[in-house]
Amino acid sequence: MNVRQIDPKQRGFLIVNSHPAGSAETVRRMWEQIPCRTDGSGPVVLLLGHSAGYGLATLLTGLRRHGIRGVGxxxxxxxxxxxxxxAGWYRTAAADSLAQGAGHDFVFVNTDAFSKAGKHEVLALVExxxxxxxxxxxxxAAPRRTDPETGTVYHSVIKPLGEPYEAPALDFSGDVPKVGRVYLEPADDEERHAxxxxxxxxxxxxxxxxxAGRGLLADGFTTVALTYIGSDLTAPIYRQGTIGGAKENLEQTAADLAAVLGDGGRAYTAVAGAAVTQASSAIPSIAxxxxxxxxVLGDGFRTTVEQAGELWDQLTGAVPLVLDEQGRIRLDGWELDGQVQDRVRELWADPEAGLERARAGADWFMExxxxxxxxxVDGVDYGRPVETTVPWPTPGVSHA
Structure with a gap:
């Protein structure tokens, strides 16, 4: 037990501590946004990266709407x-509590998913x-990965390819958000490969x-990797940069896996729309x-939960798959709508004046x-001491 008073330790986008009650409340609110349409006897799912962003939304939506069982x-x-x-630790504990309360058999493993030991631990539990x-x-989503065969540690970088990148960016270093500039030299071949x-x-x-090696692929097995394309405004640092090169590799992997799985399975990338996540906030100009x-969109900005609902509806056959010419599932039409992008482009053309018009949007982003x-988080009393020692859910305990 460790009940104590805590305050945020923050500098710009960087926050180095988290609040247990606030983290749990965000999960509960996401849960309540999702219509309950299931009896808890849905498909078996292995969800890699369940604790934040689209992974968390996919977890909660899968549980609430489709009764998924399995491992996160x-x-x-x-x-x-x-x-x-x-925060992901506290969110996982909250998600586990909600899953238990709804009678879902879903368990959570805290491990390095890139490692051989992590894979063995998870797949043994699944089996x-x-x-x-x-x-x-x-x-x-991680900043580095150790190759399990060679032991080489690769570090990702956020850089343009070919040409330097200079663009406006949101600066939260002062009391009021302002427009700054970011300049990045292009990545070299080693950084691109890493x-x-x-x-x-x-x-x-x-x-x-x-x-497949353990015989754990069900008939009709489907695998999906979540990805992003985004606007041509951010393409030089995202889709045309080192991240974009990695995403192209991800998409090629989907095609390769689909060929290997053949008629017995499916492999896709799913292109989500913009979202405020710990990963996206680190990318220059994205904020x-x-x-x-x-x-521009106001309440028309699609939440991760809404997009995850669309993804599950497509994967389960509730609605037809929406695929582009490259065979990618598309969830981002709301963002890339031509009229929407034209209005964003108008703000981008004069970012200082645009920010004055978009002050509420900048405040919303930081919130x-x-x-x-x-x-x-509204409704959380940050003036009261809180229990910060929260146990990780025990995988071996059945909640069904």
């Missing part, structure tokens, strides 16, 4: 003497408890091969773009960042 995997930090546990897997959802090894399809492929997008760590 994340790599979160426990509480230390100096810091709270990560013992659930048998074959119907859906593998790949939503891992980013591909972290964020591309190498680990996704290993997971599918490991499932300003997202603030402008929110200003969303704080909520990722459990701070600034």
């Amino acid at each position: 995997v994340a790599f979160e930090g426990a509480e230390t003497e100096r810091r709270t546990a990560t 013992e408890r659930f048998g074959k897997v119907d859906h593998l959802i790949y939503s891992l 980013t591909e090894q972290v964020m591309g399809g190498a680990d996704w492929r290993l997971w599918v091969e490991a499932l 300003l773009y997202t603030a402008f997008l929110r200003t 969303q960042i704080r909520e990722l760590y459990g701070w600034g």
Whole structure:
């Protein structure tokens, strides 16, 4: 037990501690947004990267709407003497509590999903408890990855390719958000390759091969890796940069896996729309773009839960698959609508004046960042001491 008063430790986008009650409340609110349409006897799902962003939304929507069973995997930090546990740790505990209360048999493993030991631990649990897997959802996001065969540690970088990148960016260093500038030199070949090894399809492929090797692919097995394309405004740093190169590799991996699975399975990438996540907030210019997008769309900005609902409806056959010419599932039409992008482009053309018009959008963006760590959540009393020692859910205990 460790009941203490905590305050956010924040500098710009960086927040190094999290609030247990606030993190739990964000999960509860997401849960309540999702219509309950299931008896809890749905497909078996292995969800890699369940604790944040689209992975968390996919988990909660799958449980609430489709009664998924299975295993979620994340790599979160426990509480230390100096810091709270990560927000993903607290969110997982909250998600487990909700799943238990609804009678769902879903368990959570905290391990390095990139490692051989992590894969062995997870697949042994899947095999013992659930048998074959119907859906593998790949939503891992990490700054580095160790190749399990060679031991090489790869670090991803966010850089342009070919030419330097200079563009407006949102600056939260002062009391009021303002427009700054970001300048980045292009990545070299080694940095491009390293980013591909972290964020591309190498680990996704290993997971599918490991499932197949243990005979854990169900008939009609489907695997999906979540990805993003975004606007041409951010393309130089995203889709045309090191991240984009990794995403192209991810898409090629989907095609390769689909060929290997043949008629017995399916493999796709699913292109989600913009979202405020811990990963996206680290990408230069994305914050300003997202603030402008929110200003243009208002409540029409699609939440991760709404998009996850669309994804599950397509995967389960409730609605037809929406595929583009490259065979990717598309969930981002609301963002890339021509009229929407034209209005965002108008703000982008004069970013200082645009920010004055989009002040509410910038404030909203920072509020969303704080909520990722459990701070600034309405209804949470941050003036009261809170229990910060929250146990990770025990995988071996059945909640069915």
